[in-house]
Amino acid sequence: MKLITFVAGGQIHWGALHGEMAIDLNLARALFLASRGLEAKYLASDVLDFLRQGESAWEAAQETLEFFGHRLMDGISFRRENATLLAPISNPSKVIGVGLNYAEHRREHASEKPEYPVLFAKFPSAIIGPDEAITWDPTITQKVDYEGELGIVIGKRARRVSEAEALDFVFGYCNVNDISARDLQFDEKGAKQWTRGKSLDTFCPIGPYIVSKDEIADVQNLSIRTWVNGELRQDSNTANMISNVAQLVSFISHGITLLPGDIIASGTPSGVGHYRQPPVYLQPGDVVEVEVEGLGRLRNPVR
Numbered sequence: 155m156k157l158i159t160f161v162a163g164g165q166i167h168w169g170a171l172h173g174e175m176a177i178d179l180n181l182a183r184a185l186f187l188a189s190r191g192l193e194a195k196y197l198a199s200d201v202l203d204f205l206r207q208g209e210s211a212w213e214a215a216q217e218t219l220e221f222f223g224h225r226l227m228d229g230i231s232f233r234r235e236n237a238t239l240l241a242p243i244s245n246p247s248k249v250i251g252v253g254l255n256y257a258e259h260r261r262e263h264a265s266e267k268p269e270y271p272v273l274f275a276k277f278p279s280a281i282i283g284p285d286e287a288i289t290w291d292p293t294i295t296q297k298v299d300y301e302g303e304l305g306i307v308i309g310k311r312a313r314r315v316s317e318a319e320a321l322d323f324v325f326g327y328c329n330v331n332d333i334s335a336r337d338l339q340f341d342e343k344g345a346k347q348w349t350r351g352k353s354l355d356t357f358c359p360i361g362p363y364i365v366s367k368d369e370i371a372d373v374q375n376l377s378i379r380t381w382v383n384g385e386l387r388q389d390s391n392t393a394n395m396i397s398n399v400a401q402l403v404s405f406i407s408h409g410i411t412l413l414p415g416d417i418i419a420s421g422t423p424s425g426v427g428h429y430r431q432p433p434v435y436l437q438p439g440d441v442v443e444v445e446v447e448g449l450g451r452l453r454n455p456v457r
Contacts, residue, residue, distance in 0.1 A: 155227040156363040156450075157201050157326070159240045159283075160231040166240070168200050170215065171363055173224050173225065176237035179204075179215055181230040189221070198446045201243045201364070205309055205325055205414040212366075214381040241305070242281030242328060242364045246415040249276040249333055249358060250406060253348070255421025257394050271397045271405050274348045276332065276419065280358035287457040288333055288356050288436065293353070295335035298436045298456075301422035301442035302380035302388050304373070305330035307364050308397055312412040321401035323412065327373065329444045329452035331380075332421045333357035336428045336435070357446075359454045360417065369448065373399050376447040378423060383440055390423030392446070 156171040169179035178403050184194035197211055197218075198204035227232060249275065252398075253272035254260045260268075282288070290298055307324025332352060339351030353356075367373070373392060380388035394400075395407065402418055427434040440456040 155219070155366040155369070156410075157204070157242050157366070158363045159201055159239040159242050159244070160232075160242065162237040164230060168198075168204070170219060171234065172219055172222075172232045172377070175224055175226065175231045176234055177231045178229075179218060183214060185220045185230065186218050186221045188401070200245075200416040202245055205243075205307075208310065208414070209231065213392050226265070227367060229344060239284050241281050241286075241360050242362070243360070243415055243417070244278070244281050244283075246278055246417050247413045249278055249281070249417045249419065250274075250410070251352060251419045252397070252421040254403060256390060256394050256423040257396060258390070258394065258424035259426070261421055262424050262426075268396075271402055273406065274352060275279065276349075276358050277353040280355060281439050282352050282356050282359050282454070284359070284362040284452055286356070286359065287358065287455050288442065289360045289457050290335070290354055290356070295337055295351075295434070297336040297433070298438060299334045299336050299427045300380055300382065300387070300442045300444075301329040301332035301426055302378055302393055302446075303332050303419045304376065304378060304399075304446050305360055305404065306418040306420055308403075308416040308418070309411045309414055311414065312403060312407040315404055315407045317400045317404040318412065320366070320400040320407070323403060323413070324367055324399070326364045327362050327370060327446070327449055328364045328417070329362075329443060329446050329449050331359040331444045331452060331454065332419050332422060354384075359452055361452050362450045365449050378446045379444070381427065381443040382436070388423050388425035388426070394423060395421065
């Protein structure tokens with residue numbers, strides 16, 4: 155299942171991308187129930203509410219999609235080209251970033267292998283969706299960089315879970331671009347400001363959808379690539395993570411309770427602009443694209 159939030163017909167909907175159709179799952183569910191002579195009820199108010207409802211909502215959504223198929227029905231389903239995709243989830247309780255989680259990125263960073271995953275916060279107010287612009291105030295930062303990453307979307311409350319059971323608490327995955335203000339992150343008046351440098355408004359593009367984990371055969375064998383203006387800048391595989399998805403979920407859950415809808419940005423491979431010789435930072439007019447295999451392509455212009 156590919157969960158989406160989208161605008162169509164002048165209205166904001168949430169639902170699923172089903173083939174080339176964007177389907178409002180609330181309205182489709184109401185139609186399904188009415189066809190069975192049952193009281194028409196909506197599934198959820200938005201994607202976050204859907205994730206919070208757990209297995210019962212998932213089963214209802216699957217049942218609804220099987221019933222609805224690929225029908226085009228006015229106000230309920232829309233051709234993809236007539237739907238504008240937004241960030242699939244805009245209001246998680248938290249976004250947790252992981253630093254230095256690819257060996258080649260650690261080497262270009264000239265850092266020792268960390269004993270534990272390096273965590274930092276990205277505030278949800280930084281989230282934008284596909285085709286929304288990455289922007290910043292040049293009086294605050296002038297060294298803005300890209301970081302293509304696999305986003306892990308939590309599906310169930312996870313507290314002190316083991317590595318063996320960690321994936322049971324994952325709903326699915328999405329592309330994340332961990333936009334970073336390097337001058338704030340590393341050298342703002344001698345203070346390293348990781349959270350500020352990574353949480354400025356628009357600095358967390360995600361999308362274009364959340365893919366449920368059942369559609370991903372092996373999350374530790376996915377290509378991960380980033381392009382800037384069509385030039386391939388990052389090209390790696392999630393097999394190269396230092397801490398894999400299960401290890402990250404387990405580690406974070408010991409001390410930080412993960413809630414449905416929380417997003418973990420699992421780290422970036424080498425090839426970021428800051429470590430190129432000379433460094434190359436994002437400029438107005440650039441277009442950044444991130445693609446983790448099976449998760450679509452996340453495209454954002456820079457203004």
